[in-house]
Amino acid sequence: MGDVSPASLIPTVVGGGFALGFLFGFVGNKTNFCTMGAVSDVVNMGDWNRMRMWLLSIAVAILGATALEYAGVIKLSNSIYQTPNFTWLSYIVGGLVFGVGMTLASGCGSKTLMRVGGGNLKSLVVLVFMAIAAYMTLRGMFGAFRVNVLEQATIQMAGNQDIPSIVSRMTGAERPMVLLVTTLAVSGALLLFAFMKREFRELDYILGGVVAGAVVVGGWYLSGKLGYIAEHPDTLQEAWVATNTGRMESFSFVAPQAFLLELLMLWTDKTKIVTFGIASALGVIVGSMAYALASKSFRLEAFRDASDMIRHMVGGILMGFGGVVALGCTVGQGITGFSTLALGSIITFVAIILGAAATMKYEYWRMTDDSRTVRHRSRGHAV
Numbered sequence: 001m002g003d004v005s006p007a008s009l010i011p012t013v014v015g016g017g018f019a020l021g022f023l024f025g026f027v028g029n030k031t032n033f034c035t036m037g038a039v040s041d042v043v044n045m046g047d048w049n050r051m052r053m054w055l056l057s058i059a060v061a062i063l064g065a066t067a068l069e070y071a072g073v074i075k076l077s078n079s080i081y082q083t084p085n086f087t088w089l090s091y092i093v094g095g096l097v098f099g100v101g102m103t104l105a106s107g108c109g110s111k112t113l114m115r116v117g118g119g120n121l122k123s124l125v126v127l128v129f130m131a132i133a134a135y136m137t138l139r140g141m142f143g144a145f146r147v148n149v150l151e152q153a154t155i156q157m158a159g160n161q162d163i164p165s166i167v168s169r170m171t172g173a174e175r176p177m178v179l180l181v182t183t184l185a186v187s188g189a190l191l192l193f194a195f196m197k198r199e200f201r202e203l204d205y206i207l208g209g210v211v212a213g214a215v216v217v218g219g220w221y222l223s224g225k226l227g228y229i230a231e232h233p234d235t236l237q238e239a240w241v242a243t244n245t246g247r248m249e250s251f252s253f254v255a256p257q258a259f260l261l262e263l264l265m266l267w268t269d270k271t272k273i274v275t276f277g278i279a280s281a282l283g284v285i286v287g288s289m290a291y292a293l294a295s296k297s298f299r300l301e302a303f304r305d306a307s308d309m310i311r312h313m314v315g316g317i318l319m320g321f322g323g324v325v326a327l328g329c330t331v332g333q334g335i336t337g338f339s340t341l342a343l344g345s346i347i348t349f350v351a352i353i354l355g356a357a358a359t360m361k362y363e364y365w366r367m368t369d370d371s372r373t374v375r376h377r378s379r380g381h382a383v
Contacts, residue, residue, distance in 0.1 A: 060212075
């Protein structure tokens, strides 16, 4: 594709990203796909169904991404996830902070977009504060802490940080074979866990998981194949058009909000364009709105009181910071990054769950403690 104009590929990548986002938003709203809700269901009710839906999406994404790589369509090493630069502290801190933030904000980045499409004004405020914090972490005040503190804790690996590459270096086995075995083992375990319970085998759960994983695979194909140029006419190097990182991308919902904010503020700057990430995020909003209108579930929802507003604002800020530091959110790292089998993505995935679960446990303890205090005071007044 060296003789193809980069500008001619942009509509395909951007339009395809919007279409995939629309599908994800429509189906995600219908099936109530929510990673924060998945953690909450497990912690508060012992219900694993939405967690199984999330794990199903990861399995589908791993199988699809590996199939594309095996077929020679894409190279996952061209993404940001498999780089040898293993910023372990950023993965842990970013994941934990994002997990806390999504709990306070009543949903992760993807759920926030879906709720905006459904008319939730609280999520619109979360989205704005998440975008501002994400931009500050990329290029502003928070960025200094990210670069000078968190990213200093780095392990430079001898090669890429994905599990197949690590195992291949340790054992001397051929990476393609290790990739195949690892993919079948990890995705097989996830699929087995997801479908082992009969109550999970319902259309909505399966549909939500399969579509969430499939759109990530579609994103890899769009940016990694259709948007790929072997030799850019300006740089004479390989390039991936209409991506914010300048590399192959798929779904992620934190950093794209920062770039959308930048685009809106610098609209007359012709170097700023609608990218795959921006288009896919907008697609999620529109797709969710389409389902809400079709199902007559669209309704405006505002804050209960000032404390509720502050809680969601803080949650948005923490998600913006954590999502950029960790290189992704529950979708950006939890599905997209995980599909590359990158060690950092798996660590981030676990950290997000731990951060969210710890926050939920603390809030439950505080609620029960306040309830005991109220009962104690009531008995005192009665006496």
